[in-house]
Amino acid sequence: MSRSSVSMQSAFVDFVREIFGDRQRIPLHAPLFGELEEQSVVEAIRSSYVSSVGAMVGEFEQEIVRYTGAKFAIATNTGTAALHVGLSAVGVEEDDEVITQSLTFVATCNAIRYCGAYPVFVDIDSDSLSLSPVRLEEFLHDNSEIRDDGCCWNVRTDRRIRACVPMHNLGHPARTAQIRNICSKFNVHVVEDAAESLGSREGDRHTGRVGVLGVLSFNGNKIITTGGGGAVITDNESVAESVRHLTTTAKKEHPWLFLHDRVGFNYRMPNLNAALGCAQIKRLEQHLLKKRELAAAYADWFAEHAEPFFAERPTTRANYWLNAILLPDRVSRDDFLGYTNDCGIMTRPMWTPMHTLPMFADAESGHLDNTESIESRLVCIPSSVPEL
Numbered sequence: 049m050s051r052s053s054v055s056m057q058s059a060f061v062d063f064v065r066e067i068f069g070d071r072q073r074i075p076l077h078a079p080l081f082g083e084l085e086e087q088s089v090v091e092a093i094r095s096s097y098v099s100s101v102g103a104m105v106g107e108f109e110q111e112i113v114r115y116t117g118a119k120f121a122i123a124t125n126t127g128t129a130a131l132h133v134g135l136s137a138v139g140v141e142e143d144d145e146v147i148t149q150s151l152t153f154v155a156t157c158n159a160i161r162y163c164g165a166y167p168v169f170v171d172i173d174s175d176s177l178s179l180s181p182v183r184l185e186e187f188l189h190d191n192s193e194i195r196d197d198g199c200c201w202n203v204r205t206d207r208r209i210r211a212c213v214p215m216h217n218l219g220h221p222a223r224t225a226q227i228r229n230i231c232s233k234f235n236v237h238v239v240e241d242a243a244e245s246l247g248s249r250e251g252d253r254h255t256g257r258v259g260v261l262g263v264l265s266f267n268g269n270k271i272i273t274t275g276g277g278g279a280v281i282t283d284n285e286s287v288a289e290s291v292r293h294l295t296t297t298a299k300k301e302h303p304w305l306f307l308h309d310r311v312g313f314n315y316r317m318p319n320l321n322a323a324l325g326c327a328q329i330k331r332l333e334q335h336l337l338k339k340r341e342l343a344a345a346y347a348d349w350f351a352e353h354a355e356p357f358f359a360e361r362p363t364t365r366a367n368y369w370l371n372a373i374l375l376p377d378r379v380s381r382d383d384f385l386g387y388t389n390d391c392g393i394m395t396r397p398m399w400t401p402m403h404t405l406p407m408f409a410d411a412e413s414g415h416l417d418n419t420e421s422i423e424s425r426l427v428c429i430p431s432s433v434p435e436l
């Protein structure tokens with residue numbers, strides 16, 4: 049390792065401690081709570097509604113609607129559950145295929161498998177970290193045809209390609225408008241995994257709003273949290289109804305009878321979690337501002353130290369959920385990870401690409417050059433909202 053990289057690493061550790069204070073361990077992303085959250089959760093407990101019935105779930109959903117501009121929001125107990133029912137609601141079934149990126153969190157592919165469908169991997173763009181429209185169009189052009197049923201079929205596997213799931217990686221918006229235009233030519237539904245991108249925009253549009261539906265997550269490590277939780281956002285009323293129905297054990301409305309018309313799920317967000325969410329969402333604008341300041345500070349610091357900081361694309365506004373840098377190669381990445389973690393600064397590599405995990409190793413895919421290059425070089429650095 050060169051002397052300059054050692055001194056860069058130790059200067060980086062000092063810089064992170066300047067921002068986040070001299071605690072022993074600086075986490076990658078810690079939630080921020082105060083009196084607002086305590087009061088809201090206590091209120092839920094005192095109301096005795098702590099489970100999946102309660103006024104705060106509806107309130108939280110209205111806040112999500114207001115914030116994202118979507119017509120409907122359905123809150124769920126995890127983001128993974130939201131992905132599962134979202135995919136089901138657009139008709140993903142056993143033996144279908146769903147195109148996504150290999151560079152994603154495992155939940156994306158797990159949800160596809162919960163439907164009995166198979167993920168198919170298409171490469172990312174290096175400047176968005178998300179599904180490449182050019183590679184997507186190539187893949188569909190070379191491997192698929194529209195059959196008499198009006199559906200897109202993979203001619204190599206003889207499976208129906210039902211949906212495409214771009215994921216807004218680390219909060220950087222994917223090229224969803226282009227992806228949607230390609231998918232509509234091939235009759236493939238777009239479901240956006242916007243779990244990491246609450247507050248991120250492509251042009252004026254909140255992420256998750258270009259596809260038929262988008263999925264959010266409010267897990268403890270996300271930009272705001274409900275403890276565990278997620279949501280489906282959509283402008284499509286029948287999709288919204290179908291998602292709501294599936295998340296509530298497919299129970300039909302009736303004054304007293306227990307009538308269920310299909311195998312549904314118990315995926316609704318509990319009121320206790322929604323109470324936390326109602327308080328957290330009040331902090332979202334402030335979080336976004338502070339995270340932009342943090343990203344700008346990192347960008348300046350890394351410019352001075354001649355290492356590329358991963359910045360938002362023009363015409364997009366990232367929430368900078370996790371800040372990231374791109375090192376020259378895997379060796380320097382591993383050096384940086386080793387040094388910083390030894391110093392108590394939590395840094396992490398990118399997601400391990402899905403096509404290298406045993407469950408998805410057999411998946412169909414195009415070439416994944418950008419996926420592999422980015423995976424070997426990217427490092428996520430501490431990104432909590434600084435307490436000022």
Ligand SMILES: *Cc1c(COP(=O)(O)O)cnc(C)c1O
Nearest residue numbers: 126127128153155156243265267
């Ligand atoms: C966090 C996350 C999810 C959902 O995770 P949950 O913990 O189930 O809320 C889904 N996809 C991606 C890409 C994520 O980062």
